[in-house]
Amino acid sequence: MKKIITLFMTVSMFLTASLKAQNSGEVSYTFSYEKFKGEPKDEYEMSARMMADKTAEYARLHLYRLKFNAYESYFDVEESLPIDDSEGAFPFNVSKFTFSNGIFYQNTKTNENLNQLTTMNELFLIEGNLRRDWQITHEHKRIGKYNCYKAILSCAGCDNNQEIVVWFTPEIPLAFGPAGLGGLPGLIVEATKYRYTLSIKEIRYFEKDLTIDKPNEGKKVTAEDLKEMQMKVRRNMTKG
Template structure:
């Protein structure tokens, strides 16, 4: 009898895991723009320009996933073209353009594809899935009633180190998460970037098989590796600076454009 019970609970556990490894997560990302600008603005930019920009901007994303593949994509809204405050003094004007590329992951083939737009040119960054040296802290909290555990890692943004804190749910046994983050033993339901400058939190979790058409790799753009794209990006930014342009890409998936 004891062996039968163990077998029963083992099968039940596998069934629950199977039900929890595919579905859709709705995320809301809030970027605190003034903090980002104050932290990342290049030398020579007026520090008071942050007063002309909204305190924060919030976007919504869907992550459709199975046990092996996922697609993270922004949900379009009516005001996608631009967001921002009125122009500042001296004839300056500020705009914030969305720059939130769809991110596709294929765990079986260790492949990640991002559809990037760089100054009007489209690229497909097709490369291996980046690895991160997560450190599980053991801290716990609940997100949408899912018990979550925290993990941290340090990366860099525009040459500045920042700490990323992730909260993952072991009861959703997939190594995915928002904005390309993953590699943990459970779905990441929250990401805190750099002490709260940008926060992505799950607002809804639906554990049901998503439509296969909702998890297709992006196809538009010139295919390049991550290293090739970064080289092109550096060259383009250098060209802009030499031409006297005021463009710079801020954190949190935005491009801040300064016009005189």
Template sequence: MKSILLKISVIFLTIGLSNGFTTDGAEDIQDFQGKAYYFSKAKMDLGTWGARLSEGQKKEIEARMKNRLQKNYVLTFNREASFFEEAEQLDAMSGATDSWGKNFTPGHQYKNVKTNSQVQNQEFYGKNFLVKDSLQPIEWVMEKETKQIGNYTCFKATASISTHDLAWYNFSWNTLNDDLDGDTEKETPMTAVEAWYTPQIPVGHGPLEYWGLPGLILEVSAGNTTMLCSKIVLNPKDKVEIKASDKGTIVTKDEYQRIISEKMKEFRANRGGRR
């Protein structure tokens, strides 16, 4: 059964950009820090199954999935390190946090471009994992196109990255079915990535797995996901220590994927076998 989260096409808002970004404080070379606020908004594609639903039913499903389709994030960064986290959201229907969805969403993420290291805290069915690995290798192609995002001039860069590597914290029933069928000869799916970065903030940081450009990434589109920065605060008065999480069972990204797959196999078996 294909995860419904993979059947989304992304639309994104431009509200708030007409007045430009907010930039507070002058840069201190020795103690530089910033905060970038991102948002993404996705629209569900229910495919042929959705064609049998009424408009009322579609709206009800979208309302129930709202907290998974609309996300807000904060990236705190200095010259070498960054800390990326999702703002907590309440379920649109029940007022509770989305416990099921949290199993397959990115946790608090620490990246260090100097040491080429990443530490991400993931919770899977009540157990905490500390996923330690290298940063995602990205071979960026620098393009000539530019555009204005808020008050910042941005340059375009593109890349092609393994879909599995971009969403190692997620889960797909299709992947599990391929493993059960012993199909190891399938071509590795790749995701086309388009990023817009600004040299006006010369740090190599960005949201999620993205990094390594000569400027902060303000917008990134990858497959069915688009993320846009809506506000930047440079050198805020109240600075925070940017450090990695230190609690959880230490694993690599590949090991974490194997753990998820094994647990989902058990889940399927307990629910009456393979569908």
């Protein structure tokens, strides 16, 4: 494994020299969803599947955007125009948070990974570090014009104990990715969590350096602290 990472880092060093004039840019991703297979067990599961399908339909309409400069990145979801349908209001609102919630900021110099989001009617700023506990595999494939390699984030480090699978390319030596995923020796061009996938659609480079705004508002917490707060709220609602 160390040999694989060393090889990727060496390749990235050579490629970085050719990308110095393209330090800033924007990556757009498309959303896709794998539908459930087989027949539902009961009406409850059928209703849940229909809601999931409807939510995914709306999620495909949003713009998933990663802005970056040489050391920082900023990921957010720009929602599509609101729908004019009262029955679809709930799945539309949920669709904005299907793959991730809030905005994400990454900094390779300071090793920061911030997530600003609103939950429980309060604004939070989740503080953390860039993920370095990826399992980089020997699997590779071509996505578009990029040679990509597979990396896995184990269930122990994922939301809701779901494994995250990504494909990154050393041909774009940026340690960034969508939804706070990063820390790999190359840009993440595809990421899958549960049944949801974000895939690179386009990357545009800017002639001038892009200023990335670092989020600083919100109650500062760790991911573990926020999960405990949310569990406490759920327990109180159950008791009530």
